[in-house]
Amino acid sequence: PLTITAISGQELAKRDIRNVSDLVRSVPSVSFCCQRGEVQFPFVRGIPGVKGYFAEVPAALDGNAYYFDPASVQVLKGPQGTLFGTATNGGAILNEPRRPEKDFGGYVSGTLGDYARTGVEAVINAPLSDQLQVRGGVSYNKSRGFIRDGSNGRRYGNENYVTARLGVNFDSGQGLTNYFVVNYFDSKGDRPSFTPFRANPAFAGIF
Numbered sequence: 001p002l003t004i005t006a007i008s009g010q011e012l013a014k015r016d017i018r019n020v021s022d023l024v025r026s027v028p029s030v031s032f033c034c035q036r037g038e039v040q041f042p043f044v045r046g047i048p049g050v051k052g053y054f055a056e057v058p059a060a061l062d063g064n065a066y067y068f069d070p071a072s073v074q075v076l077k078g079p080q081g082t083l084f085g086t087a088t089n090g091g092a093i094l095n096e097p098r099r100p101e102k103d104f105g106g107y108v109s110g111t112l113g114d115y116a117r118t119g120v121e122a123v124i125n126a127p128l129s130d131q132l133q134v135r136g137g138v139s140y141n142k143s144r145g146f147i148r149d150g151s152n153g154r155r156y157g158n159e160n161y162v163t164a165r166l167g168v169n170f171d172s173g174q175g176l177t178n179y180f181v182v183n184y185f186d187s188k189g190d191r192p193s194f195t196p197f198r199a200n201p202a203f204a205g206i207f
Helices: 009-014 020-025
Strands: 003-008 030-035 038-044 050-054 057-059 070-077 091-097 105-113 117-127 132-143 159-171 177-187
Touching: 003 009, 009 070, 020 030, 038 050, 105 132
Parallel strands: 050 091
Antiparallel strands: 003 070, 030 038, 050 057, 070 091, 105 117, 117 132, 132 159, 159 177
16 A cells, blocks of 8 residues: 655754654654664665655665755655666655746755754745746755764764755746756765764773
8 A cells, every 4th residue: 555755845844854864753664774864774664675766866865965955755655666666665755856936036044053053054046037947055064973982082973064956947838848956965974884882891901
């Protein structure tokens, strides 16, 4: 049976969902391994084989690249081989960016939080004509990791990334439409796959 969970862009921002790992808090029966931001093994209803899509194109699920100016995120549970190929036995996750619109507009927003979290996001939508619309923006986020290594004082899980996107929509008005999108993502954060949190003093000095 097919079950779809759809979350709008406004709801994603309200729940502070910034990558696919955060969907675990809002979508039942979805799980990922092995830690936040590193999606090596996605599962839906305990079944592997979950494929990600961005703007209807197959894409990796890892990272924060697609959760900037989103239109919606849709989680399709159950086998999706009919519409999305044989690699979607568990389901599919569709990341839809907000496409250019025919009205001029935009927004600028900022974020402040614990662990020195700062973020700035700016988007502008410009209709160049009745047939051509452009939407572009950039998002920058940085925060200090909340995992601290007691042996050397180093913090893990730091976030420092920037996302930029340019979308162009062309509508001829005669049944021909084309949507072109470029998405850029660069991260300088660190996300260790394993961080020890407890040490046995009996082994101290052995290594």
